[in-house]
Amino acid sequence: MTARVLLLALAVSACGDAPADVSDGAAVARVGDAELTEADLADALGDAPAGLDSATVREQLVEQWVQRELLIQEARRQGLDDDPAVARRLQEAERSTLEQAALETFFEQAPAEPSDADLEAYYDRHRDALALREPYVRLRHLRLADASKAAEARASLARAVASPYPDSLFVLVAAEYADDPAGATAFAGEYVSEERIRSLDETLGERVARLSAGAEVAVVPVSRTVHLVQVVDRVPAGTVPPFRLVRDELAERLGVQMRRDAQARLLQRLRSEAQAAGRLAVR
Template sequence: MLGSRFPPFAQHRGASVRLLALLAVTAAVAGMGCGDAPEAPDHVARVGEQHLRPAEVRAALASLPDGADSAAARRQVIRQWTTEALLYREAQRRGLADDSAVSARLEASRRSVLVNALVGRLYDEAADTFSTEAMRTYYQRHRQALRLTEPYVRVRHLSTAAAADAETARRRLRRAGGQQQQDTADTTWAALTRRYAADTSRARRLAERLRAEPSLFADQPGVGEQLAALDPGEPAPVFRAGGRFHVLQLVERVPAGTVPEFAWVKDEIRRRLLLRRRKQTYARQVERLRSQARASGALEERGQ
């Protein structure tokens, strides 16, 4: 990654999403025993009148990495849901919602969720597009601060289910030439990805530009280990990882400390500009609310 990290303020959005997700689960469970629920013949689990539906399970499994045991994860989701639902029913039976300490904590949680939801909404309302001119201006002013803090690489990588296909793709890529014949190699690579890659669009995207090496194959550690041992040019021998056969070539490696070209860091610049815009939007909205509350007499800040 690049030199800077977003400050804690920037994590509001992620926290908001997590809190809202938890709220959604809690609200679903909270519906038990509060009146008649509609019939749900397609449910995968039930506790009392509350049903867990297939679409909710699919949503919970959507972020699973490739190769994960989806059947085991599905069982875990269902088990966790029923456990929480049963515990919630027992808490209701014991009247814990009427306990003053519990009630205060519930209200604090509700307030926190609503505040984070509002911040998320404010962020959504901030425009997230920037002109190329604005991005280039930022780049020119901050080039030195954008120095790479880790190596960046451009790679050609595809995976396929058949070892013979991987060997054929590697052989053709090797014949296409090294760094002195990039145009030929790029043309060959486009054809190879179209014919052999399990994920054609990803294989093409990886070859288009430089990317941070440590995070490039974070979800495929076997591929990352092979990449770390490569020098630019020669494709690695075909290897197997994650149940597939892989073709991997390091095209270029740029060391940490290098001042990047604009094209390498466009996404990072866009993130920084968006963060700045969101912080400005947040500050303006908070000041507006303060001014309105002072004018109406709703705000008191003693000792300020």
């Protein structure tokens, strides 16, 4: 099958065969007999990330729908929906969608999410495995593309660090000087491995490795960029991190395990019911 045919087949499998329901409101766009209604568009806009310009998003969604519908109708005109390979892909897409829908409905009805008690018990059982294999640090870090502001930014950061409210003032310093204020603020709240810092930049990683935790603000020029760094805290290798620092990671890890176990129980129940009803036969 040619690349053009594959593209059309993907469009068909993504949208299905049925045209949009025209009973849900006025038509926003029409391609042949297919219509995109105001209700359809409102549903799509409701899934858009907050903060985006709604007029621009609306225009993009309408254009995407038109382009997709043009491809679908062209595929049908060429008879590609009768192509055995396309039909198989459509059937597989339908089966995958139904499989996913069944699991989503199951987990909506019986959420498999760990409680705080579950997480604390898991933490206690796996303390040895959670011990850090390498040193971790917490940094206040500013990246400046404008080297001329390095001295001013360093003085501001040093004052923030020496104040009774260093984290709150760091947010203001980052907003004033950092290339990425939001990223700098988020990074300052995390513990990261020294290896991760070294992977971002070898020079910066080597300098951070030599810094002691405390009030010193170091200036690290790298090419045309200047980094200002202050080590807030160090956690040596072999340390078991406190529960609060690994809670989110444990929630994700244990949640995956719980959902996997719940899915296995669901499949076992469905298998037993199918066998009892004579609907399952495996040779």
